[in-house]
Amino acid sequence: MASPDAQPADPLASWLGDRLGVDLVERRPVGGGCIHRAWCLQLADGTRLFAKTNQAAALPLLEAEAEGLLALAAATGEGGAPLLPVPMVHGRMGPEAVLVLSWIDLDRGRSAAQPSPWHRLGAALARLHRRSLSQACIAADRPGAAFGWPTDNFIGSGVQANGWEEDWGRFFVERRLAPQLERLAATAGRMEGADALLALTPGWLNGHGAQPCLVHGDLWSGNAALTVSGDGTVFDPAVYRGDREVDLAMARLFGGFPDAFFAGYEQEWPLPGDHPRRCALYNLYHLLNHANLFGGTYRGQCQEAIRALLDHSPG
Incomplete structure (x- = not known):
């Protein structure tokens, strides 16, 4: 007993x-x-x-x-x-x-005051993106030169639509922006300018040579850290094959990544010079997801972002 x-x-x-x-x-x-x-x-x-x-x-x-x-x-x-x-x-x-x-021992006390580990992490992300294009890495998860992922997955707790599409601009409209806008419209009404934005997006995204890299997909500062040994690590991904710029854009969305991270990436695999013009468009996806998951002021931020994008074409 x-x-x-x-x-x-x-x-x-x-x-x-x-x-x-x-x-x-x-x-x-x-x-x-x-x-x-x-x-x-x-x-x-x-x-x-x-x-x-x-x-x-x-x-x-x-x-x-x-x-x-x-x-x-x-x-x-x-x-x-x-x-x-x-x-x-x-x-x-x-x-x-x-x-x-x-188990990984994280050291969240490390900051931009210690740039070398962040520089190495940025360079490592660039190598990951580039190596993911090799035949050895693509055979199991994608057909040809397509963007997407074999199955739907999750961005936070929200469903992230996938499947395959050879046209990057169309993929970003049909599998990223449109589902989020439709979900938001069902609860709070259609956003002003949403249809115009969706119509223009493929043209904005198909002129810079995007390649179907394996991307982390949810790379904000809460999903990356330094370890006590001084290395970098990433976790909690929402992976798919997309333009590598989506990871770099989100890394700037909520702050937290020091300049050394971006310098390390650029040293390993430089981004196109017009990359900053696409950041707001890529990050609209995450703002819309936050609006759908958390509500609050995110809807207003989404509306402002759409207006700004239509007023100042990202090119």
């Missing part, structure tokens, strides 16, 4: 034992995103793992995250590419969904 003071067994312990053959000693909550619960898992051999848990219905989000991390890891190559928390196992644990990753 069990002691009345005995603590119930952690169901994650038996789950990890069956899946990975490891012994869980302790799990404690750690800071994470706003969607899942995050945990540090202390193992009997002294090592640690990182886990995310959520209700079973959230398993598709964790599966998409695992797929994206594996794709990025496959494209990083060698020579200073960012370390990635490569997925180890994911699935259902009774009423919960679980994703277990390698």
Whole structure:
């Protein structure tokens, strides 16, 4: 008979034992995103793992995250590419969904005052983008020179439409801007100028030689960090094959990336000189997604962005 003071067994312990053959000693909550619960898992051999848990219905989000991390890891190559928390196992644990990753010691106290690691991370992202175009990296996930991804995935907790399209401008309209605008229209009415913007966008985006690079897809400062060893890392992706400029544009949207990051990228693979003119258009997608997920002032920001884009063509 069990002691009345005995603590119930952690169901994650038996789950990890069956899946990975490891012994869980302790799990404690750690800071994470706003969607899942995050945990540090202390193992009997002294090592640690990182886990995310959520209700079973959230398993598709964790599966998409695992797929994206594996794709990025496959494209990083060698020579200073960012370390990635490569997925180890994911699935259902009774009423919960679980994703277990390698543990990485992050040092969020490092800032622009320490530019060298950020410079290396920017260069590593450029190498990832360029290497992802090699035949060795594309065979499994895309046909020919198409933009997109084999399946829909997620941007935050919102569905990100994918599929394949050979025309980059049309892909960005039909799989990025239009679904977000339609979702927003269903709850708050059609945005002024939305139809005109959608009509003009393909022409704006098809003249600078965009290539179907593997992109992180959600590269704001909360999804990148330095480690205690001074390396850089990225996580929580929303991957697809698109213009590499989308990652650099979002890295500027909410701030947090120092100049050294962009300098490192430019040194490794310079961007077209007119790249800044497309940033607002690419970032409109993320503003629309925030408006759909969080409401508030984001709708007004979207309307202002659409008006500015129509008044000042990004070319």
